[in-house]
Amino acid sequence: MLSTSLLVEQTLLGLMMGGIYAAVGVGLTMIFGVMKLSNFAHGEFYMLGAFLTYTLVSALGSDPYILAPLAAIAVGFLGIILNKLVFLSLYKELREAKGAAAFFFQDLRFIMLTIGLSILFVDLALVIWGPIPIAIPSVLTSHIIKLPGGFSFSLARIVTFIIALASLIILYMFLRVTKTGKAIRATAQNPSAAALVGIDTYRIYDVTMFISTALAALAGGILGPIYNVYPTMGLDVVAKAFVVVITGGMGNIIGSILAGFLIGLAEGLGGVFLGTEYRQVVAFVIMILVLWFRPQGILGGRRS
Amino acid sequence: MILEANNITKRFGGLVAVDDVTFGVREREIFGIIGPNGAGKTTLFNVITGFYKPDKGRIIFQGNDITGKKPNEIAKMGLLRTWQIVRPFLGMKVIDNLLVPMYVKKGIIGGITEREAIERANEILEFVGLSHRRDFLAEALPQGERKRLEIARALASEPKLLMLDEPAGGLTPTEMDEVMDVVRKLRESGITVVVIEHNMRVVMGICERIMALNFGRKIAEGTPEEIGRNEEVIKAYLGERFHVGG
Amino acid sequence: MLGITRDLIIGDLKYYALAFILLLPLPLAGDYITHIAIMIMLYSITAASLDILVGYTGRLSLGHAAFYAIGAYTSTLLSMNLNVNPWIGIIIGGILASIFGLILGIPSLKLKGPYLAISTLGFGVIVQLMLINLDWLTNGPIGIPNIPPLPGGPIDLRIKSSFYYVALILTLLSIFFLHLLTKSRVGKILVAIREDEDAALSVGVNVPFFKIFAFIIATFFAGLSGGLYAHYIRYISPAMSALSESINILSMTIIGGFGTLVGPLMGAALLTILQEVLRPYLEYRYLIYGGLIVVVMKFFPSGIYGLLQSIIRKVRG
Numbered sequence: 001m002l003s004t005s006l007l008v009e010q011t012l013l014g015l016m017m018g019g020i021y022a023a024v025g026v027g028l029t030m031i032f033g034v035m036k037l038s039n040f041a042h043g044e045f046y047m048l049g050a051f052l053t054y055t056l057v058s059a060l061g062s063d064p065y066i067l068a069p070l071a072a073i074a075v076g077f078l079g080i081i082l083n084k085l086v087f088l089s090l091y092k093e094l095r096e097a098k099g100a101a102a103f104f105f106q107d108l109r110f111i112m113l114t115i116g117l118s119i120l121f122v123d124l125a126l127v128i129w130g131p132i133p134i135a136i137p138s139v140l141t142s143h144i145i146k147l148p149g150g151f152s153f154s155l156a157r158i159v160t161f162i163i164a165l166a167s168l169i170i171l172y173m174f175l176r177v178t179k180t181g182k183a184i185r186a187t188a189q190n191p192s193a194a195a196l197v198g199i200d201t202y203r204i205y206d207v208t209m210f211i212s213t214a215l216a217a218l219a220g221g222i223l224g225p226i227y228n229v230y231p232t233m234g235l236d237v238v239a240k241a242f243v244v245v246i247t248g249g250m251g252n253i254i255g256s257i258l259a260g261f262l263i264g265l266a267e268g269l270g271g272v273f274l275g276t277e278y279r280q281v282v283a284f285v286i287m288i289l290v291l292w293f294r295p296q297g298i299l300g301g302r303r304s
Numbered sequence: 305m306i307l308e309a310n311n312i313t314k315r316f317g318g319l320v321a322v323d324d325v326t327f328g329v330r331e332r333e334i335f336g337i338i339g340p341n342g343a344g345k346t347t348l349f350n351v352i353t354g355f356y357k358p359d360k361g362r363i364i365f366q367g368n369d370i371t372g373k374k375p376n377e378i379a380k381m382g383l384l385r386t387w388q389i390v391r392p393f394l395g396m397k398v399i400d401n402l403l404v405p406m407y408v409k410k411g412i413i414g415g416i417t418e419r420e421a422i423e424r425a426n427e428i429l430e431f432v433g434l435s436h437r438r439d440f441l442a443e444a445l446p447q448g449e450r451k452r453l454e455i456a457r458a459l460a461s462e463p464k465l466l467m468l469d470e471p472a473g474g475l476t477p478t479e480m481d482e483v484m485d486v487v488r489k490l491r492e493s494g495i496t497v498v499v500i501e502h503n504m505r506v507v508m509g510i511c512e513r514i515m516a517l518n519f520g521r522k523i524a525e526g527t528p529e530e531i532g533r534n535e536e537v538i539k540a541y542l543g544e545r546f547h548v549g550g
Numbered sequence: 551m552l553g554i555t556r557d558l559i560i561g562d563l564k565y566y567a568l569a570f571i572l573l574l575p576l577p578l579a580g581d582y583i584t585h586i587a588i589m590i591m592l593y594s595i596t597a598a599s600l601d602i603l604v605g606y607t608g609r610l611s612l613g614h615a616a617f618y619a620i621g622a623y624t625s626t627l628l629s630m631n632l633n634v635n636p637w638i639g640i641i642i643g644g645i646l647a648s649i650f651g652l653i654l655g656i657p658s659l660k661l662k663g664p665y666l667a668i669s670t671l672g673f674g675v676i677v678q679l680m681l682i683n684l685d686w687l688t689n690g691p692i693g694i695p696n697i698p699p700l701p702g703g704p705i706d707l708r709i710k711s712s713f714y715y716v717a718l719i720l721t722l723l724s725i726f727f728l729h730l731l732t733k734s735r736v737g738k739i740l741v742a743i744r745e746d747e748d749a750a751l752s753v754g755v756n757v758p759f760f761k762i763f764a765f766i767i768a769t770f771f772a773g774l775s776g777g778l779y780a781h782y783i784r785y786i787s788p789a790m791s792a793l794s795e796s797i798n799i800l801s802m803t804i805i806g807g808f809g810t811l812v813g814p815l816m817g818a819a820l821l822t823i824l825q826e827v828l829r830p831y832l833e834y835r836y837l838i839y840g841g842l843i844v845v846v847m848k849f850f851p852s853g854i855y856g857l858l859q860s861i862i863r864k865v866r867g
Contacts, residue, residue, distance in 0.1 A: 038664040086848055099394050099443075101745045104608050107663060109851045111610070112804050115797055116843025123836035235793070239675060242668045250664070277683045284672040291669050292657050353752065379754035391749040393742050404742045405753035407735045461753050 009151055010268040016157055018264020019164035023219040024237055025244030025256040026168065027212030033188040033251025034208045035091050038107070040114040042216060043238030044121035049075050049217025050229040051129050054136045064136045065159055068221025072214040079213030080206045086113065088205060095191070118234070125231035133228035141225050160222045167218060168257055171211065175253065184208055188251060243287040249297025259298065262286075305364075306331045306465055306496050307352070307383075312361035314344075314351050321347040323520035324360075329465070334491055335498045336511030338531070340540055344520040345500045346388060349469055353385045354378045366464065380409060382464035386454045388473060388500075394443035398434060399425050401442055401453060402460040409461045425460060432456045432486060448479045455486060466490060467498045472506045484510050508532065516540070562729060566722050573718055577711035584710045588782060590822045591721040592775045597802040597814035598728050599771035604800070605809030606732055607764040608744030609658075610667045613674030614772055614799050617647040619681060619791035621773025622780040623688060626697050629781075636700050640777030647773020648766045650677075655765035659758050674796050681788035693787025700781045713782055720778065724771055725815070731767065732811055740764055744809075805846050807853025816854050 028042045052071035053064050060067065090113065094106040143155035175181035187194040187204045195201050220233070227233075244263055248255025263283050270282035290297065307329040314322040322344045329335045337345050350356045352363055354375035362371045370378050393401045402425040410416035416424075429435045432452040437445060445453060451471060458466055468487070472480045480503070487497055487510050501507045507514060508528045516524040516531060518540040524531055531537055577584045600614045621643035628634035628642060654673050658666055682691045700707045700716065707713045731737050742750045743757055751757050780786050789795070798821070806817020824842070828835040850857045 032664070038667070086844070090848070099391070099746065101395055101608065104610075104663075104744070105851070108604070108610060108804070108808075109847050111664075111667065112801070113844055113847035115801070116840045116847060118840070119797075119836050120840030120844060123834070123840060127833050127837065239671060239793070242664075242671070246665065246668055278679070281676060281679050284676050287672050288657075288669065291661060291665060295661065295665060355748070355751075375748075375751040376754050376756050379752055385752055387749065387752070391746045393745040393749065395745050396738065396741055400738055400741075403735075404738050404750070404755065407739065408754040408756075412735050412739070457753060 005150060006272060007269070008149065010272050011265060012151065012153070013157075014265040014268020015261055016161040016164075016264070017267065018261035019161050019168070020219045020223055020260075021237075021240055021244050021264050022168055022257045022260025023164050024216045024241045025248065025260045026171065026253055027215045028238075028241045029245045029248065029251055029253060029256040030184075030208050030212050032245065033253075034184060035087075035205055036094065037087070037091060037110050038114070038242075039212075040111055040238065041117040041121065042114075042212070042241055043234030043236075044118050044125075045075050045079065045213040045216040045234075046220040046237050047125060047229075047231065047234035048078070048121065048220070049214075050136070050220035050224045050233065051125055051134075051231075052217070053221035053224055054129070054134055054229055057136055063140070064138050064221060064225050065140065065163070068163075068218055068224075071221050072218035075217035076210040076214030079209040082117070083206055083209045086117075087209070088202065091205070118238075122231050122234065129231065131231060133230040134224075135228055136221075136224035138225035154226070156225045160226060163222050164219060167215060171215065172253065172257075180204075180207060240283050243283045246287055246295075247290045247297060249299045252297060252299050255297050255299035262298075305329065306366055307498070308362075308364040309348075309352060310362050310364070312348065312351055312363070313359045314347055314356055315359050320520050322351060322358075325517065325520070325522050326361075327515050327522065327525060329496060329498055330513075332491060332494060332496055333512050334487060334510050335496075336507045336514040336528075337498065337500045337517065338502070338504075338507055338514055338537075339517035339523075341502075342519075343517040343540075345517055346469060347520075348517070349385060349467055349500060353383065353467065376408075379405075379461060382462065383467070384458040384461050384463035384465070385467040386451075386458055386469055386471065388469040390447075390450045390454045392442040392445070392450055392453050392457065394441070396442060397439050398429070398437045398442055398445070398453060399439065401457050402428055405457060405461040428456050428459050431459070431489065433482075448475060451475065451479075451483070452486070455490075459490075463495055465496045465498065467500075469500050470502060471499065472501055472503045480506055559730065562726070562733075566726055570718065570722060577714050581710045584714050586822065586826055588710070588714055588717045590819050591717045592779050592782070593799070593802060593818040593822055594815045595721055595724045595775040595778075596772050596799050597806065597818045598725055598811055599768045599775075600799055600803045601808055601811055601814045602728060602731065602740070603764050603768040604803060605811075605814075606737065606744060607740045607761060609761060609764065610663070611670040611768075612667050612793070612796050612800065613654075613670035613672070613677070614768070615793075615795035616674040616677035616791045617651060617769040617772040618776035618779070618795070618799070619677060619786075619788070620650055621647045621776030622786045622790055623681065623694075623776075624773070625777035626694055626780045626786055627687070629698050630694070636698060636777075636781045640700075640774060640781070643777035643780075644770045644774035647776070648770035651765045651769025652762060654769075655762045658765075659761055671793060671796070674791055674793055678788050678791040678793075681791055688788070691788055693785060693789075695785045697780050697784040697786065699784060707781075717778065717782070720774075724774065725811070728767075728771065729811055736760070736763070801843055805843060805853055807855030807857075810853075810855050813853045813855035820854065 024046055028039060031037055031039050049071050052074060053068045056067040056071055057064050090110050094110065097103040097106045138156055140156040140159055141154050144152050145155050145158060146152045175185060183199045183204055184207065187199060187201050191201055240263065244256050244259045247263065248259030263286060266286060267279050267282050271279040305328040310326050312322050312325045325348060339345050351358045354373050357372055362369060365381060365383050403421055406416065406421050406424065429438060432455055434449060434452055434456060437449060442453060471483050475483065484506060490497055499511060511528060513526065514528055514531045515522055516537045523536040523540060524534040576587050596618055600611065603609050603611055624643035624646045625636060625639035628639040629636045658669060661669055681688050702712060705712050707716060739755055739760055742755060743760055747757055802817035802821050803814040805821065806815065807813025824839065828838055846853065
């Protein structure tokens with residue numbers, strides 16, 4: 001009944017999608033780990049990255065795989081602007097909140113604000129680019145690569161996967177090795193202590209927001225050639241991103257990366273065994289299982 | 305013995321916070337628990353009041369085994385506690401802070417009429433000297449008054465045993481004297497009091513018997529004079545003094 | 551009983567009587583206005599019910615629309631397949647919604663903050679997916695049209711102005727009940743849980759019990775208003791359980807001012823009217839809606855009602 005080739009194909013496709021989930025989830029978990037904030041607008045940076053890439057491609061004619069990083073950087077700066085305009089002042093009030101109820105109030109306030117931002121950005125995209133799903137043209141989509149075993153994928157998919165994986169590896173190395181990376185990890189562990197040893201925590205928040213949003217935007221941009229780009233694509237992804245974050249452990253980078261691939265894989269296989277209608281449920285069922293049995297996530301909720 | 309804690313052990317991962325501690329509290333006495341920071345005092349409190357489950361040991365309150373019971377069950381049995389960093393219901397009025405435990409203790413539906421509840425709450429507020437704050441939101445109270453509210457709230461639950469976690473923390477000497485007075489008044493009204501306290505003046509001033517902890521273990525138990533002379537206790541505190549900054 | 555004194559009930563009753571009288575002549579303004587008013591009232595019940603959970607007990611739920619949908623589908627299916635009287639169907643819809651509330655509430659006990667929020671979100675998504683995929687039962691993504699109206703005896707409740715009075719009475723009754731709840735002993739206990747769970751435990755409050763209690767009450771009323779909606783609009787679809795709908799309800803509660811019960815009513819009115827007023831600006835509608843949420847959250851986090859309260863305080867001096 002179930003051919004091995006279908007299984008293998010779905011596994012590979014699932015892993016490829018997993019790379020995207022990981023890239024989007026990692027940014028979300030970083031914001032949570034460093035600033036303790038749940039950014040419900042995160043999916044919109046992914047979406048903006050995709051649309052911005054499309055616009056650049058239309059304007060400049062180059063390939064989206066070259067322009068996506070540029071779009072990502074632009075979105076990264078948007079993240080910093082948002083930080084300075086709205087996020088950081090709320091973050092301060094969250095840090096200063098005394099008592100469980102005050103913390104809940106500020107937390108809810110931030111969640112609601114980012115929900116508002118999300119609605120705003122989706123409509124902005126609708127107004128600027130229209131509701132019709134767009135395909136981003138790329139040379140690589142028509143190049144078919146044949147892998148051993150009889151599977152063929154477009155070069156585009158493979159490049160998308162490679163870029164996603166590469167950016168995750170680069171991020172990991174950045175956090176491990178560079179001074180700024182270590183400062184980010186220190187701030188996530190203990191912001192007051194980090195400030196005491198001379199870390200400019202507000203710069204760190206900007207850097208973290210930049211990385212987080214740029215990574216999500218990059219994921220959107222490199223996914224554009226494979227799947228259609230539409231204003232609500234961020235909403236579809238943000239729920240999965242939260243699933244990734246919770247499964248991996250909130251604030252845990254490695255956890256999110258692993259969880260991203262895990263969920264991509266589970267979705268792919270779930271689609272095979274349960275039928276395509278139930279694919280979407282898989283991620284949420286995993287999340288519910290994690291929340292009930294191991295709420296700290298598979299690797300525990302602190303940074304790697 | 306109104307409270308017996310036998311062989312209480314509590315581990316967090318590899319760290320043993322409370323190590324085989326056994327002690328008993330006699331009815332209507334004022335019992336003190338002292339020890340340097342990190343000695344396991346608050347952990348012991350949390351175990352006794354049901355917020356942590358002990359890895360080993362039993363807790364007997366008024367003849368009943370309360371080991372493993374939930375905190376709210378233990379509270380309803382008459383074992384109440386206050387918190388080191390006070391935790392009043394900030395968004396509620398002072399009087400409501402007292403009414404909630406009263407409803408819970410006496411019965412939410414029926415059990416106690418509203419008038420009786422308010423009367424009793426007023427009495428308790430007078431006892432701790434907070435009558436003038438009756439209708440204020442708890443968050444409007446300064447720290448010293450919040451400490452008294454903390455005690456008042458526990459009293460609203462009609463405790464037989466009241467455990468106070470560092471009631472003198474952060475208080476001025478005058479405020480400390482007030483707290484010590486309140487504790488003595490509590491004992492006079494028939495309540496047994498267990499106090500964790502860092503401040504030696506307070507401990508020696510009101511406690512009849514004291515237990516000293518260090519690194520999770522009981523190192524001494526006895527009257528204030530005995531404890532004051534105890535070499536291990538002196539070493540533990542001296543050691544702490546040298547340790548500061550290190 | 552429950553700490554609700556006779557004085558309390560009578561004292562507030564006059565406001566409800568006043569509201570009833572003021573709102574009586576509304577249908578004279580025409581069918582369109584009447585429809586908006588009905589929608590505001592239905593959303594009021596849902597937003598107020600969510601406030602019990604979010605504002606009073608401090609438990610964030612991003613899946614409240616799921617219970618609204620469960621109530622709607624239950625009443626619809628009962629009335630269409632088993633010929634159950636819709637009046638009863640609506641009540642059963644509320645009860646079934648609260649049973650699901652119990653099912654979600656129990657494992658949610660140990661969750662808080664973003665974990666709780668996401669799990670409720672996940673629940674809402676799962677309910678929507680179930681409604682879409684169990685098409686032998688729910689008719690799938692197309693939804694169910696031609697739902698029977700509420701039987702009104704001699705009165706035709708398909709007429710908007712007639713239904714309006716049914717909705718008015720039911721809404722006032724529901725809000726009155728929820729209002730009394732918040733003023734009662736139970737209400738104070740819920741607030742204590744919101745303020746500090748552990749402190750509440752330490753004075754004897756059975757926190758898990760009351761968290762579930764709040765869930766059940768909130769989801770019952772959401773289900774109830776969902777059932778009302780079904781027999782009013784007479785068409786339902788899985789989109790009722792969408793995340794966007796949950797967010798819509800949450801926005802009403804929070805922009806109005808959570809934890810006040812009155813706030814969510816204002817929020818329901820404001821956002822429903824806003825969506826209607828902005829309807830011609832189809833594309834830009836959500837720019838304004840989203841922008842409003844951002845502005846209110848940044849500058850007036852206590853919502854409209856909170857803003858009004860501070861203005862009144864300043865005026866009083």
